[in-house]
Amino acid sequence: MTELLDAKRMRQEILKGIILDLHAGKDLEELKARFAKLIQNVSASEIAEMEDRLIAEGMPPEEVKRMCDVHVAVFKEALEQQESPDSLPGHPVHTFRLENRAIEKVVQSLKELLDQLAAAGKPDLAGYSQALQSQLSLLAEIDKHYLRKENQLFPVLEKRGIYGPPKVMWQVHDDIRTMLKATTRAVDEGNAQAVIDHGNKLLTAVSDMIYKEENILFPMSLETLSESDWGKVRIGEEEIGYTLVSPGNRWQPPAAREDEPVAEPGVTPGAIKLNTGELSPDQVNLMLTHLPIDITFVDEHGQVRYYSQGMHRIFPRSPGIIGRKVQDCHPVDSVHVVNRIVEEFKTGSKDQAEFWLEVDGRFVHIRYFAVRDTQGNYRGVVEVTQDVTDIRALQGQKRLLDW
Structure with a gap:
């Protein structure tokens, strides 16, 4: 156990050194090679855990976030050579990521509008209201993205014993919903400064959530959940709907295996099986x-x-x-x-x-x-x-x- 802890601490120091060198502007290819060597026998969950620990120690999140680009660059070649299930259209993670790309475009459009509004000597919504309302209406579709996480992905993670990230993320979802309503209300009321203030907070929160999904939630989920689990996530998604995209269908949910060691609740003797659950x-x-x-x-x-x-x-x-x-x-x-x-x-x-x-x-x-x-x-x-x-x-x- 002591040896395992020592190895973890060593990997932590290596990662910290890579991030510091990245900040110092050292050769990217050399840093990519060091990072690739570091993650050979390390899970995405441990990488996320190490990054969280660095932030807790005081390293600015922006510096840790820059590591994401190196992380993606290291894995890009392998991803192009080997098609993993989540790279297939129709897999829940593929759909979530596809939605994130669409959401990022809306965020960028809104950011440009807010910057233009703020650049005016005296912020005035004249000429901006319609465009802002249109983009905020598109961003409101993000609720379906969050609802699918809350109702489809989180329950399956909880059955695998993972409770923390779902609870925290759900709270942030609600914060974002509140920010979206506040920004929309400010546009309706014609309060330009409130639009700028609420809008920038909203866009930062949405972007931060995308980062947490892409670099913590999805890798952790892919490591933890079985194909059968992903099938359970997929079934029922259409009832909630999708955000700004239409998912493909190359990946199909596998038939659920009865012998999979999922911590399902005990079946009550004589229970009546219903369309969605069972009751005595x-x-x-x-x-x-x-x-x-x-x-x-x-x-x-x-x-x-x-x-x-x-x-x-x-x-x-x-x-x-x-x-x-x-x-x-x-x-x-x-x-x-x-x-x-x-x-x-x-x-x-x-x-x-x-x-x-x-x-x-x-x-x-x-x-x-x-x-x-x-x-x-x-x-x-x-x-x-x-x-x-x-x-x-x-x-x-x-x-x-x-x-």
């Missing part, structure tokens, strides 16, 4: 009974199969209705309406019906939804009843952090 019958029951709505499900044969037993039901229900025809659960004078709703759901001419009324001074919203399977076949009706009195009275905003 007890969990399903608890979830449905704790929703602030009343639910009743009628199958394709018109029989009541289920109703939720919430704490505050709006309309009374009892076990006696289970198996009963839905028409028999309504007053005679409204059965013809029930029949019409069901018939239109069956034929596909309607998918939803809604009604609202006052009950004991409360405003109640009732909705019926047609239930269809993946082939479009009619499978029943879900009735959702909700007391929306308090919801109708809401004003302004209350965010999660206001709780």
Whole structure:
């Protein structure tokens, strides 16, 4: 163990020396050769770790960042000779990097606009607003890039025991979202100086995040995750969407292997496998009974199969209705309406019906939804009843952090 630590410290000193020589303007080819020798038996994760340690020791991040160019130059020839999976269009990392190149173009365009605005003796948005709004609208697409990291990549990393980088990056994503809103608001309000101030902070944060992705997150992820893991990242990406690019399809997700040693949560005996996850019958029951709505499900044969037993039901229900025809659960004078709703759901001419009324001074919203399977076949009706009195009275905003 001591020998391993000593070797790490030695590599750290070598890297520090290379960066200092790079700063001093020494021959780039000689530095590339030294760096190539250093990383022969060193992972990208350790390189990132060494760089972080140098920053922690006081070396300016800008100096460490310059090392990235040498890093890329050393690996360029090998990458051209050998096609790794992440170099194939369609691989999640390839798509993330492709998006980063598109984002960098938008950042550059915005930077030029902000520099022109700042160069004016008295900053004025006249003549700049439309261009700024256009570029900020493009930059807002970055949210899809971040959402795919948060919802597709981070969960798979966490299953491999990696929690730190995802948590930190997610916080920075939110900071960038806030900066983007502030910059856009400043443009809308015509506040030129605020546009310059907020805009420059935003562009710096976006560029820094790209650097962290390219030099820490992606190399670490490629070393840690299996092809099957990357398949899990890839599946579902299209539901979120992409930022300013369309991914290729040369790389295809491999079939997930059941024997892969991924730290999956333990499967609950008797669990019900759903489209997105699995729950035990007890969990399903608890979830449905704790929703602030009343639910009743009628199958394709018109029989009541289920109703939720919430704490505050709006309309009374009892076990006696289970198996009963839905028409028999309504007053005679409204059965013809029930029949019409069901018939239109069956034929596909309607998918939803809604009604609202006052009950004991409360405003109640009732909705019926047609239930269809993946082939479009009619499978029943879900009735959702909700007391929306308090919801109708809401004003302004209350965010999660206001709780």
